[in-house]
Amino acid sequence: NAGVTQTPKFQVLKTGQSMTLQCAQDMNHNSMYWYRQDPGMGLRLIYYSASEGTTDKGEVPNGYNVSRLNKREFSLRLESAAPSQTSVYFCASSDSGLSNQPQHFGDGTRLSIL
Amino acid sequence: LAKTTQPISMDSYEGQEVNITCSHNNIATNDYITWYQQFPSQGPRFIIQGYKTKVTNEVASLFIPADRKSSTLSLPRVSLSDTAVYYCLVGDFTGTASKLTFGTGTRLQVTL
Numbered sequence A: 001n002a003g004v005t006q007t008p009k010f011q012v013l014k015t016g017q018s019m020t021l022q023c024a025q026d027m028n029h030n031s032m033y034w035y036r037q038d039p040g041m042g043l044r045l046i047y048y049s050a051s052e053g054t055t056d057k058g059e060v061p062n063g064y065n066v067s068r069l070n071k072r073e074f075s076l077r078l079e080s081a082a083p084s085q086t087s088v089y090f091c092a093s094s095d096s097g098l099s100n101q102p103q104h105f106g107d108g109t110r111l112s113i114l
Numbered sequence B: 001l002a003k004t005t006q007p008i009s010m011d012s013y014e015g016q017e018v019n020i021t022c023s024h025n026n027i028a029t030n031d032y033i034t035w036y037q038q039f040p041s042q043g044p045r046f047i048i049q050g051y052k053t054k055v056t057n058e059v060a061s062l063f064i065p066a067d068r069k070s071s072t073l074s075l076p077r078v079s080l081s082d083t084a085v086y087y088c089l090v091g092d093f094t095g096t097a098s099k100l101t102f103g104t105g106t107r108l109q110v111t112l
Helices: B095-099
Strands: A004-007 A010-013 A019-025 A031-037 A043-049 A065-068 A074-078 A087-094 A109-113 B009-013 B018-023 B033-038 B045-050 B053-056 B061-064 B070-075 B084-090 B106-111
Touching: A004 A087, A019 A031, A019 A087, A019 A109, A031 A074, A043 A065, A043 A074, A074 A087, B009 B018, B018 B084, B018 B106, B033 B061, B033 B070, B045 B053, B045 B061, B045 B070, B070 B084
Parallel strands: A010 A109, B009 B106
Antiparallel strands: A004 A019, A019 A074, A031 A043, A031 A087, A065 A074, A087 A109, B018 B070, B033 B045, B033 B084, B053 B061, B061 B070, B084 B106
16 A cells, blocks of 8 residues: 655756656545645645645645646646745645545655756 | 644653644634654654544644643653654645645654
8 A cells, every 4th residue: 555656756857847746645535735845844735636626726836736637646737947946845645625634645756946 | 724833843862751832822613633743855644633632542642721722742752763843733724724834843853
C-alpha cells in the first residue's frame, strides 16, 4: 500500500519553463491538496480539491494551476516557472475536507528554479 | 477561521516529558484539533486528533480544556528520534476556510 505517491522527487528548471508535478493516492480518498514549504516555514496551501471534479484556491495559488484528473490523481502545473517558486511541494489526501479527517502526505517534490 | 499559535522552538533532554501548547482562540464548534509531526525531507505525519478533554494513543496524549481555545500535545519520555517539527491544525478545508494554514510549527530538539 503506497499511500500518496509524488513524482518526480527532484527537479531543476530554468526560469520560464513549464512543469507538471504528479500526485496519486491509493486510499480511495475524496479530498486532495497541494502545499508548498519554504525553508524554515510551515506548509502553505496552494490548491485544494474536495472531490473529483472540484478545485479551490488556497492561500498561495498565483502562478499555479491544478487538475483533478480522477479520484486518484491531482496534478499541479507551473506554466512559467519563476525563482520564487523554488520550494518543496507536498501533496496530501484525506477522506474529506472536514477537520476530523487527518491528511496523509507524500514525501514531496524538491523543485529548484534557476 | 481558526488561526493557531505555537512556540517556535523547544529543547528537551532524552527521557523527559515534553508538552507543546497550541493556541486557537477562534475555534469553531465543529472543529477538531489535529497534530502532525514532520521529519526533515519527509511529509508531515498524523500523530493524534481530538475534539475535547483528553485523547491518548501509543505515541502521545492530547489535552483540550473545556473552552477548547488551546490544546497541549504531550510526548512522554522523548527520545532523540522525536526531534522534529510539530504542527497543530484546526478547522475544515471548506469554502472560506481555503486559507487554512499549518503555520510554522514547533521545532523540538531532543538531546542526550
